[in-house]
Amino acid sequence: MPAPPSSGRTLLSRALGRRLRLLLPGVASLSVWQVCEALVPVAIGVVVDIAIIPRSLPMLAVAVAGIALLFTVLSFGYRFGARLCNAAREHEAHALRVEVSHAALTSPDLPPDRASGEVLSIASADADLAAEVFAHLGRGVAALLGMIVAAVLLVLSDAVTGLLVLVAVPIGLVLVALPGRAVSEKAGAQLAATARAANSAADLMRGLRVIKALGGSAWALRRFRATSDEAAVAGVATGERSGRLSGVGALVMSVVLAVVLVVAGLRLIDGQMSVGALIAILGMTAFLTEPMRALADIVGLTARSHGAASRIAALLTDLEGTHDAREAPAGPGPAAPPHTAPPRTAPRVSITAHESGLTVSGDAFPSVDVPAGTLVCALVDDDALAHYVLTVLTSQSRVLGPHHLLVTPHAVDLFEGTIRSNITMSSGTDTADSTAVPPATAPTPAPPTPTPAPGTSPAKRPATAGGAVAPAVLAASGAQEVLGLVVDGLDHRIQELGGNLSGGQRQRIALARALHAQSRILVLHEPTTAVDAVTEARIAADIAGLRREAVTLVVTGSPAFLAAADSVVYVPAGAPAVTGTHSELIGAPGVIGDAYREAVAR
Known part of the structure; x- marks a missing residue:
């Protein structure tokens, strides 16, 4: 462009x-x-x-x-x-x-x-x-x-x-x-x-x-x-x-x-x-x-x-x-450094998406490979550093495309329409909107979606067409409970900004939207802060099962997601990152264990 x-x-x-x-x-x-x-x-x-x-x-x-x-x-x-x-x-x-x-x-x-x-x-x-x-x-x-x-x-x-x-x-x-x-x-x-x-x-x-x-x-x-x-x-x-x-x-x-x-x-x-x-x-x-x-x-x-x-x-x-799409490569390997600089007081953290999964690396710790078929949680004490990590990933998602890498922010934005249209991001018809962009302003065509590496595949769920949403997606996101509270189900009308839904209902619909995209690598940022603990635990377990053949990274401090994760990357403020399971980190002795327990305490 x-x-x-x-x-x-x-x-x-x-x-x-x-x-x-x-x-x-x-x-x-x-x-x-x-x-x-x-x-x-x-x-x-x-x-x-x-x-x-x-x-x-x-x-x-x-x-x-x-x-x-x-x-x-x-x-x-x-x-x-x-x-x-x-x-x-x-x-x-x-x-x-x-x-x-x-x-x-x-x-x-x-x-x-x-x-x-x-x-x-x-x-x-x-x-x-x-x-x-x-x-x-x-x-x-x-x-x-x-x-x-x-x-x-x-x-x-x-x-x-x-x-x-x-x-x-x-x-x-x-x-x-x-x-x-x-x-x-x-x-x-x-x-x-x-x-x-x-x-x-x-x-x-x-x-x-x-x-x-x-x-x-x-x-x-x-x-x-x-x-x-x-x-x-x-x-x-x-x-x-x-x-x-x-x-x-x-x-x-x-x-x-x-x-x-x-x-x-x-x-x-x-x-x-x-x-x-x-x-x-x-x-x-x-x-x-x-x-x-x-x-x-x-x-x-x-x-x-x-x-x-x-x-x-x-x-x-x-x-x-803030857009480094022209400099970032579309294939394997680290992405070009984004224009947004990392926080000066925190270690530099880079999370790079490639064909076999994710690579988490930084100045203060060795690289950690996250293979396909795993659910990984990242707990970052420094909010500015977490924002930087998500910005790095968002920059790469512009190049790789949502089918390969999808980053969903914590802020939930719903649009006037129906629950179905907000999940599928379409008008509900069998074909997407094909309105042409004028040649003078048409965006550069996105690179082709990278071919999955042997032994990997996108998250499996029943094939859908048009405005259909798989029941497994609705169940894993907790949106099925929302549908039980409205008369028209997926065709229930949503007002501007989702004003006729509660915060938890908006979060579950947004989570269903992210799961419906079937991205090979899905990054979620605090997706369940507005739901109760029981529902949050069920959602975490269901997401781990639904995406058992894909890569899912959740940037969160939720104990439910941390417990359901295959591994946890913990980045203390001003200290090297450590990895392990939730049970290993919460039982770790010394300063790291104390900091982790304090971070996940609710």
């Missing part, structure tokens, strides 16, 4: 390059429309000189037919030009949304200074605003060409007046363009504040039930009001700068038009131009008001699009910083 754009200008240049097929004919059509607009006052002046003043009915009929043809071309030029530019805008907005979503979904983890609500805001509002550059470009080029044609016609009608316009208009455009950078900066600040408000709203909505239960509604309202006020202030500042820019543009253009009108009037009094020429000049001068003001507005609007594009480019760069 190519590197993400390094700046907003690079992103916009790339967007323009890949939409030329729509943009070029769109700009050409809009230019035809604007040129025809410029010719309208000329046509009226000609009609006055050749038909009205001589009182010639035949010439009047010809003139009316010509004006009708001119307006026909004018109308169709705008119709098709606007349609093509809008199509380019919508296609590019969609491509940017897909690109941001793909980068966020395939990144091992969000950067620490990025939140999901901010990513959502950038993938929606910023993508749409950045794509608006196509509408601005089409209108801007057409306006500029219309002004040039009008200036040329003015020179042909009256050289003095035309030269005056050719000199005054560029000066006016330069004066209008000067404040553009300030508008871009204010627009970027507004979008950032809006993203913070969106993230705050998403955070509060996620914990709305807890907030109400604890009586924190007033606190939540104050918190959101503060972030929303920041976004409002930033929006007012952007509007103020944009309004000033529009005002300066209108003032400059009005001065230019006033000077042109005065000069043309004086030349008419001196008899240096005809009545038709005067009408044409006045009409073209009035016409110039629209494209000149449009250009003044487009400068500010383009600056806002540039600010949005800069935010998208910055996010893509940050996500690329």
Whole structure:
């Protein structure tokens, strides 16, 4: 996959390059429309000189037919030009949304200074605003060409007046363009504040039930009001700068038009131009008001699009910083070191997935091979170190694919739909969603799933198709108990974020989703913290039986999983790692045994 754009200008240049097929004919059509607009006052002046003043009915009929043809071309030029530019805008907005979503979904983890609500805001509002550059470009080029044609016609009608316009208009455009950078900066600040408000709203909505239960509604309202006020202030500042820019543009253009009108009037009094020429000049001068003001507005609007594009480019760069898929190998052997550095106070731990299982290695202890057909638990005292280990594995899973390596986080995310769709991650139909990703943003095809080594195979369970879920998966995850409490079973509707389920029910459905994937190597992080001890023990035993021909690694401190595991890798804080069974470690003498017993005590 190519590197993400390094700046907003690079992103916009790339967007323009890949939409030329729509943009070029769109700009050409809009230019035809604007040129025809410029010719309208000329046509009226000609009609006055050749038909009205001589009182010639035949010439009047010809003139009316010509004006009708001119307006026909004018109308169709705008119709098709606007349609093509809008199509380019919508296609590019969609491509940017897909690109941001793909980068966020395939990144091992969000950067620490990025939140999901901010990513959502950038993938929606910023993508749409950045794509608006196509509408601005089409209108801007057409306006500029219309002004040039009008200036040329003015020179042909009256050289003095035309030269005056050719000199005054560029000066006016330069004066209008000067404040553009300030508008871009204010627009970027507004979008950032809006993203913070969106993230705050998403955070509060996620914990709305807890907030109400604890009586924190007033606190939540104050918190959101503060972030929303920041976004409002930033929006007012952007509007103020944009309004000033529009005002300066209108003032400059009005001065230019006033000077042109005065000069043309004086030349008419001196008899240096005809009545038709005067009408044409006045009409073209009035016409110039629209494209000149449009250009003044487009400068500010383009600056806002540039600010949005800069935010998208910055996010893509940050996500690329946590994504080492391009450097990590797809086959056996250690993965490339991730961008996320391990904690400085803890020993470096690396867990590498390969065709015969897992290899656990580190600075302070020798490598430990975890062969296929085993359930291994990793107990890590340092939370930061555990997060680093999971980040390493997540980076490798992006390369190997979920059929070979699947890492499930502790945080449970369910989606609006049914229990079935949340387990199978499909719409419940026999075929997966085949919506094509636009070529410009399509992800690099994943490497083929490595062929299992002799004597190994994925976890066995009854073959399923479409939206079917194996009973063994439901039993091993404890989700079967959840189905017994609802009316529609697997087709029971789940509200947004699983709001109509308890924490334990959400965890069991998420665990069923992980088991349903049939990954050769499955990594779970604290999968049963919200279920009771009896159910947890049964789930641990059932998972060990269900995945007896695959590799399962559970990062947990649960005594039930530790007891069911074939081996345990214990990593004390600031000390070398040790391996053994749960009974061996809990009965070990000395400091290690004391630390292990304290870690698993509940």
